[in-house]
Amino acid sequence: MSTLTVDIWSDLLCPWCYIGKRRFEKALSAFPHRDAVQVRWRSFELDPNLHTEPRVTLPERHRRDLGGTPAEAAQRLAAVADLAAAEGLDYRLDLAYPVNSFDAHRLTHYAEQAGHGEAVRERLLRAYTGEGAVLSDLETLIRLGTEAGLEPDATRDVLTGSEFADAVRADENAAARMGINGVxxxxxxxxxxxxxxxxxxxxxxxxTRAWDSPRPGQNRRNSSDSIPRSAS
Incomplete structure (x- = not known):
């Protein structure tokens, strides 16, 4: 049976990524060959230099990076929240704290191995965009992972060690080779x-375009190592 691989690079601290996830799910549900699609979620840090401790809220970060008044920053984020609402998502971005997401990405790789990848990914995205969860905090990550089906002691062992760090770096290195600089x-x-x-x-x-196009060697090499052509 022919398969189609879709690699999706995203950051757990990216409100647009959660919206994009919902839209992709909608597209996939309407695709007649959806059972032959293999989706692989890839890690990406929009700002790997962020601190692990919360320092500024997302509105404050927006105002610092994009300028304008606090009201204008709030208005920009409200527009994103409106788009999220259209996809069935409940955003409270005024509560969000941008922090280093490396350990959260490690957690998703562990979750994939443990058979709870989708549940953990959803829980982390919802916690960041709607609950003000600090996704660099150890106890918060353990709690969220446990709520999504992971075993708490095993999750703690993973997060207090360095497991799956190589997997996160491999995803980010693949993105760099392919010229991906946004998610x-x-x-x-x-x-x-x-x-x-x-x-x-x-x-x-x-x-549809990818399915209908010849996919030579798809099962003989890792498609994420290819140089993609931008779709028009």
Missing amino acids: PTFVFAGRYAASGAQPAEALTELL
Whole structure:
């Protein structure tokens, strides 16, 4: 049976990535060959130099990086929250704290191995965008992972060690080789790339294009090592 691989680079601290996830899920649910699609979530840190302790809220970070008044920063984030609401997501970005997400990414890799990848990914995204959870905090990550089905003691062992650090770095190195510098980025069959929270219709079109195009050697090499061609 022919398969189609979709690699998705995202950051757990990216409100647009959660919106993009929902839109991709909508596109995939309408795709007639969805059972033959293999989705691989890849780690990406938008700012790997962020501190692990919370220092500023997301509105404060927006105002610092983009300028404007506090009201203007709040308005920009409110617009993102409105788009999220259209996808069934409840955002409270005024509560969000941008922090280092490396350990949260390690947690998702562990969760994938433990069979709870999707549940943990969802829980972390919802906690950051809607609950003000600090995703660099050890106890918070253990709690969220446990709520999503992980065993707490094993999760603590992973997070207090260095397991899955290589997996996170491998994803980020693959993104660098492919010239990916923003998220979410979707790469279909290692050939077609789309960046940003694309509409579901655009993602469906890309799924169809990738499915209909020849995929030579797809099962003989890792498609994430290919140089994608930007989709028009």
